[in-house]
Amino acid sequence: MPDIDPAAAERHRAKMANRKRVQDEEVASKTREKGLLIVHTGPGKGKSTAAFGLALRTLGRGGSVGVVQFIKGAWETGERTALETFGDRVSWHTMGEGFTWETQDLSRDVAAAERAWSRAEELMADPRFGLVILDELNIALRYDYLDTATVVGALAGRREGLHVVVTGRNARPAMIEAADLVTEMALVKHHFAAGVKAQPGIEF
Amino acid sequence: MPDIDPAAAERHRAKMANRKRVQDEEVASKTREKGLLIVHTGPGKGKSTAAFGLALRTLGRGGSVGVVQFIKGAWETGERTALETFGDRVSWHTMGEGFTWETQDLSRDVAAAERAWSRAEELMADPRFGLVILDELNIALRYDYLDTATVVGALAGRREGLHVVVTGRNARPAMIEAADLVTEMALVKHHFAAGVKAQPGIEF
Known part of the structure; x- marks a missing residue:
């Protein structure tokens, strides 16, 4: 261990004591519980991966998770296999037909997105699920495979306590x-x- | 399903066919396999969660995962419980003593970080692990609990094929x-x- 100057240690203690006070006050001010609508977007990695990490968190707390994959059916096979370990506490639905540039067929993409959205509505209505992951839903909306107002309206009206992650x-x-x-x-x-x-x- | 204009469908097909060609060329140009050093940083949510999502991916592929928590020992209990389902394929080490503003003791924080780093070195040397997660290591470096050059040097010299995630x-x-x-x-x-x-x- 490096030598620590007592004055530096004391400055550290005072700074951290102050930080703790601010933190405690902040935590105390948060009192509402609420099912959250969580969005992971942007061009970087980790959007779906962080959603599946949240699944893990819910499962560790004894809850159940629904997953609908809107686009990339061929991907995320590792996560799917691992989550199958949790049996019927994970309900996984791969509804997309692969990347949009794989199908090259607009009406097929629209039909697949509509089937996926129906499944999403079923899972969101089912009180067994504490968390529903709508993986790559943003892509289906961006390409207008689904109507944004309809989808966002349904998400905003989700049942109380339900957490939804959209990637x-x-x-x-x-x-x-x-x-x-x-x-x-x-x-x-x-x-x-x-x-x-x-x-x-x-x-x- | 909405009516789709045949001309729009054809434009979509041509655009996606072109996209697929570009994509296929890009994939073909990537030929190296390499154990990656992955960093999740920034002020947003999902840094640790995406790391645990990667753990799930590795586990789904039959691999084993080591986790060292450098700082926030009290957090991520949900993930830990869920990952315990995978038995000895997950080796989880909570070495931090809570948030830095909880301990308010610099020498204790430094000692905890040093113990955590020793554990990290053991896991990185152990060929059983395909992925090692060093959760909140960036915080330990930011507060100078550990020497950045030493740590980064060890990460750069990791064994071949080992993926490491630093959050x-x-x-x-x-x-x-x-x-x-x-x-x-x-x-x-x-x-x-x-x-x-x-x-x-x-x-x-």
């Missing part, structure tokens, strides 16, 4: 407006730029 | 420099501002 780049302004918590994942640096390929356990 | 705000420039993938989580909107409190399954 995908380019979240619509109405979605941001309706959300309680919005995180934008920004890409600072990416290994693909150095020629490194997608690897199991990391990208899927 | 926490205010990542040091040397950490960003050494990383393969850096995501900055930006806070767009937070429900605490609306007086909503930390809730199980979401914040912990």
Whole structure:
């Protein structure tokens, strides 16, 4: 351990004591419980991954989780396999037909998005689920596969206590407006730029 | 389903076919496999949660995961409980003594960080682990509880094939420099501002 100057230690203690007071006051001022609409957007990595991390958190607390994948059916197989360990406490629905540039068929994409949205509505109505993840819903809205006003209206009117996580780049302004918590994942640096390929356990 | 104009459908098809060509070329150009140093930083939510989502991905692929929590020992209990489902494929070490403003004791914080770093070195050396999560390590570096050059040097010299995720705000420039993938989580909107409190399954 490095030598610590007693004066520095005391400054640290005083600073942290003050920080703790501010923190405690802040925590005490938050009193409402509320099912949250959480949005993970932006061009960076981690939008879906953080949603599945929240699933883990809910499962660890004894809750159940519904997942609807709107677009990228071929992806996230690692998470799906791992979450299957939790049996019927995870209800996973891969409704998308792969990336939009794979299908190249607009009416097929629209039909798939509509089926996915119906499934999402079922899961959101089912009181068994404390958390519903609508993975890549933002993409379906961005391409107008679904009507934004209808979808955001249904999310805003979700049953009390239900947490919903919506992922995908380019979240619509109405979605941001309706959300309680919005995180934008920004890409600072990416290994693909150095020629490194997608690897199991990391990208899927 | 809305009526789709055939010309619009064809424009969509042509655009997506072109997108797929670009995508396929890009994927073909990535040929290297490499254990990645991944950094989740920034003031937004989801840094640790996305790291635990990656743990899920690794577990779903049959791998094992090591976790060292450098700072916030009292947090992330939901994830920990859920990951315990995977038995000895998850090795979880809570080494921090809570938030820095809880301990108010610099030498205790430094000692805790040093113990955590020793544990991190053990896990990184153990070939059983495909992924090691160093949760809130950036905080320990920011407060100079650990020497940045020593830590970043050890991370850069990690064994081949090992993925490491480092989380926490205010990542040091040397950490960003050494990383393969850096995501900055930006806070767009937070429900605490609306007086909503930390809730199980979401914040912990």
